[in-house]
Amino acid sequence: MPHTDPQAALAERGLVLRQLTQSGDSAAENPAVARQYRTVERGFYEEPPTGEALDQWLGLSREDGRRFLGVYPQGTDPAQTDPVGTFVDFVKGLHVGGGREVPAWLISNVTVSPTHRRRGILRAMMGASIQTAADRGHPVAALTASEGGIYSRFGFGVANSFRSIEVDVAGGLPLRGPAPTGSVRLVEPRELEGLGEELFRRAYLQTPGSVERTASYRVEETDTNLHRNGGKGTGLYAAVHHDDGGRPRGFVTYRFAGWDKKPQTMEVQSFITTTAQSHRALWQFLGSLDLIDRVTWQAAPDDGLLEAMVVDRRRVRTTFTQDRLWLRVLDLPTALSARLWSQDGALILKVSDSMGWAEGIWRVDVVGGEAAVAPAAGADPDLSMDVAELGSVWLGGISPEVLRQAALVTEHHSGAAAQLGRMLAQDRPVHCMTGF
Numbered sequence: 001m002p003h004t005d006p007q008a009a010l011a012e013r014g015l016v017l018r019q020l021t022q023s024g025d026s027a028a029e030n031p032a033v034a035r036q037y038r039t040v041e042r043g044f045y046e047e048p049p050t051g052e053a054l055d056q057w058l059g060l061s062r063e064d065g066r067r068f069l070g071v072y073p074q075g076t077d078p079a080q081t082d083p084v085g086t087f088v089d090f091v092k093g094l095h096v097g098g099g100r101e102v103p104a105w106l107i108s109n110v111t112v113s114p115t116h117r118r119r120g121i122l123r124a125m126m127g128a129s130i131q132t133a134a135d136r137g138h139p140v141a142a143l144t145a146s147e148g149g150i151y152s153r154f155g156f157g158v159a160n161s162f163r164s165i166e167v168d169v170a171g172g173l174p175l176r177g178p179a180p181t182g183s184v185r186l187v188e189p190r191e192l193e194g195l196g197e198e199l200f201r202r203a204y205l206q207t208p209g210s211v212e213r214t215a216s217y218r219v220e221e222t223d224t225n226l227h228r229n230g231g232k233g234t235g236l237y238a239a240v241h242h243d244d245g246g247r248p249r250g251f252v253t254y255r256f257a258g259w260d261k262k263p264q265t266m267e268v269q270s271f272i273t274t275t276a277q278s279h280r281a282l283w284q285f286l287g288s289l290d291l292i293d294r295v296t297w298q299a300a301p302d303d304g305l306l307e308a309m310v311v312d313r314r315r316v317r318t319t320f321t322q323d324r325l326w327l328r329v330l331d332l333p334t335a336l337s338a339r340l341w342s343q344d345g346a347l348i349l350k351v352s353d354s355m356g357w358a359e360g361i362w363r364v365d366v367v368g369g370e371a372a373v374a375p376a377a378g379a380d381p382d383l384s385m386d387v388a389e390l391g392s393v394w395l396g397g398i399s400p401e402v403l404r405q406a407a408l409v410t411e412h413h414s415g416a417a418a419q420l421g422r423m424l425a426q427d428r429p430v431h432c433m434t435g436f
């Protein structure tokens with residue numbers, strides 16, 4: 001259990017943590033939530049939406065089931081006062097491999113006013129939120145971070161990464177191997193309504209370490225976000241790959257970067273594929289767009305698939321890599337036994353957790369890929385690690401052996417880190433398709 005009472009820590013500073021409840025989808029019905037959302041946008045230096053665009057956002061937020069926490073000066077009315085701290089949590093599926101999911105507690109929209117930084121507001125909001133997650137039985141909390149240095153102190157570890165790529169397509173993008181099968185059709189982005197979700201769902205269940213999408217992805221993909229150009233469209237294009245039987249297997253959405261940009265560039269927004277052929281066909285399609293010399297994708301997986309597919313792998317350049325999903329184990333036995341393990345074996349793990357939830361010595365017995373996890377106080381551990389490192393290695397995206405070499409995992413019996421790595425390996429590359 002946490003050692004401090006977050007509410008008491010705030011009260012000492014004349015502040016109070018409130019939970020806002022959203023009812024209905026309009027700003028008129030939800031002045032406090034609308035005010036909080038506008039504060040979040042300003043916290044990230046964005047222009048906040050108003051009018052119908054704000055109402056649209058409130059509707060999407062209700063679809064996600066977002067819960068709003070805000071920190072306010074004591075005695076103020078949230079409908080008439082901007083919060084000095086904002087925090088949102090909600091529940092979505094996390095694919096833990098082999099098509100299995102757990103309900104993850106997602107954290108988002110974290111901001112603290114520049115006038116109130118470094119007074120423990122984030123710590124108080126985080127403590128209150130993950131206490132609720134633990135009370136409700138969610139095995140893990142998850143977030144994607146705007147800065148890398150904030151969250152490991154709260155027990156979050158980086159579970160996977162993404163990268164930005166530039167692909168040189170001047171003169172086409174020759175692929176190795178036979179020509180892709182099926183066909184690619186241009187569609188209006190609005191035609192992705194429903195289909196985008198269906199294909200995403202299938203791709204998500206093929207991608208361990210991925211989180212279900214927030215509702216806002218739908219309006220971005222169909223180019224119907226009212227905050228952008230009043231919902232009249234922003235020049236987004238969409239193409240769908242169908243297999244030889246005419247079944248949709250993948251899609252891409254993309255936008256021209258403008259004639260002023262040299263080399264002439266097409267920017268990928270979404271790239272969702274469910275078969276090897278849809279992956280090949282859509283890259284071949286992107287590589288053959290007239291007048292385009294470069295294709296960029298800001299949130300590509302770091303799995304080497306594109307490099308393996310093209311004749312000249314040097315046409316693919318990584319311009320940026322960054323941590324993507326951060327995971328915080330709350331209920332260790334439930335989290336570890338939720339996923340299918342790739343190798344049987346038995347290990348004793350000693351986990352330290354300054355907030356208490358995963359603290360202890362645990363025996364993990366894997367038989368037939370299923371883990372039985374039980375407390376083993378007093379047992380001689382094979383490995384020791386902090387809960388943040390457990391969050392990193394749990395889904396197989398980060399190697400325990402690498403963390404041992406970084407002295408973040410301590411091995412008490414030789415070879416135990418490598419053994420844990422083999423046991424946690426996934427069949428498919430670990431990647432999170434969603435930012436939130």
Ligand SMILES: CC(C)(COP(=O)(O)OP(=O)(O)OC[C@H]1O[C@@H](n2cnc3c(N)ncnc32)[C@H](O)[C@@H]1OP(=O)(O)O)[C@@H](O)C(=O)NCCC(=O)NCCS
Nearest residue numbers: 110111112117118119120121122123144145146147149150
């Ligand atoms: C990041 C942010 C939310 C921190 O809020 P805060 O209320 O100042 O944080 P707290 O006072 O509760 O600090 C808690 C701990 O985190 C540390 N911390 C806070 N912000 C940090 C940062 N940007 N980098 C590194 N450490 C940070 C504090 O030093 C403190 O550490 P300690 O408890 O070990 O002494 C705030 O600076 C902010 O709003 N930034 C802009 C928006 C943003 O980046 N949001 C994060 C979205 S993922």
